[in-house]
Amino acid sequence: MPELPELEALRDYLAPRLEGKRIAKVWTSPKLSFLLRTPPDEFARQLTGGTFERSWRRGKFLVFDINGQHLVINPMLGGRLQWTAAAEKVAAATVFRLTLEGGEELRFLDTVKMGRVYWVPPGALPTIPGWAELGPDALSVSEGEFTQRIRRHPGELKNLLRNQAFIAGVGNAYSDEILHEAGLLPLRKRTTLKVEDINRLHAATGKVLRSAIEAIKAQPKYEPHKQDRSFMAVHGKAKEKCPRCGHRISELTARGEATDFCRGCQH
Numbered sequence: 001m002p003e004l005p006e007l008e009a010l011r012d013y014l015a016p017r018l019e020g021k022r023i024a025k026v027w028t029s030p031k032l033s034f035l036l037r038t039p040p041d042e043f044a045r046q047l048t049g050g051t052f053e054r055s056w057r058r059g060k061f062l063v064f065d066i067n068g069q070h071l072v073i074n075p076m077l078g079g080r081l082q083w084t085a086a087a088e089k090v091a092a093a094t095v096f097r098l099t100l101e102g103g104e105e106l107r108f109l110d111t112v113k114m115g116r117v118y119w120v121p122p123g124a125l126p127t128i129p130g131w132a133e134l135g136p137d138a139l140s141v142s143e144g145e146f147t148q149r150i151r152r153h154p155g156e157l158k159n160l161l162r163n164q165a166f167i168a169g170v171g172n173a174y175s176d177e178i179l180h181e182a183g184l185l186p187l188r189k190r191t192t193l194k195v196e197d198i199n200r201l202h203a204a205t206g207k208v209l210r211s212a213i214e215a216i217k218a219q220p221k222y223e224p225h226k227q228d229r230s231f232m233a234v235h236g237k238a239k240e241k242c243p244r245c246g247h248r249i250s251e252l253t254a255r256g257e258a259t260d261f262c263r264g265c266q267h
């Protein structure tokens with residue numbers, strides 16, 4: 001599931017390729033167009049001839065401003081954007097294709113059919129499910145705001161970091177990385193944290209997300225629709241050695257999702 005760093009690296013990659021470009025042709029998949037929250041014929045008609053103005057991100061939503069309207073993509077579990085030549089083979093999971101003048105193409109793929117695509121007029125962003133509740137972006141939330149907001153959330157730290165109403169952009173994988181960086185256990189209750197722990201958690205959030213964005217952008221074979229998280233310290237690394245203390249990394253599984261952490265250096 002793409003989280004803030006994957007989406008930010010993707011935005012950074014796509015922005016210079018898309019901005020100022022005109023959409024010559026739109027194709028929607030007859031089988032997968034139910035993922036569009038706009039009737040597919042309307043979607044195609046309104047986007048054809050449109051020009052990409054700005055690419056931005058809020059939490060786990062990617063937004064493309066086109067002719068003053070917003071194309072909003074929430075990839076959820078398996079949504080991916082592919083940047084390719086129009087002549088390239090079309091994957092079965094392709095939901096839509098926007099062919100630009102010049103022959104390059106932006107495709108949205110979704111193997112698990114859970115992603116959501118919205119095409120909304122200006123001012124209508126808060127009508128998108130989940131948008132209005134979003135807290136400040138996890139990449140830019142200040143220490144003061146983080147400290148103030150965390151008081152409203154008494155639960156376990158892992159759930160807290162994943163709560164989009166607290167801060168937006170962190171999911172299952174990066175919450176593990178942030179807690180490892182902060183030296184805090186995932187099931188620890190927020191109410192047991194001292195002020196210095198909260199400050200450390202805030203610093204770890206920014207540090208982990210920023211360095212992940214850099215790591216993704218530095219991947220020599222970076223392709224936006226593929227996800228390489230080999231740079232992670234603990235997530236997906238169960239039974240390997242902790243890079244900080246050498247202890248074996250532990251894993252808990254709940255509802256099909258793994259939580260990975262180190263009992264050696266997280267307390």
Ligand SMILES: [Zn+2]
Pocket residue numbers: 242243244245246247262263264265266
């Ligand atoms: Zn460790």
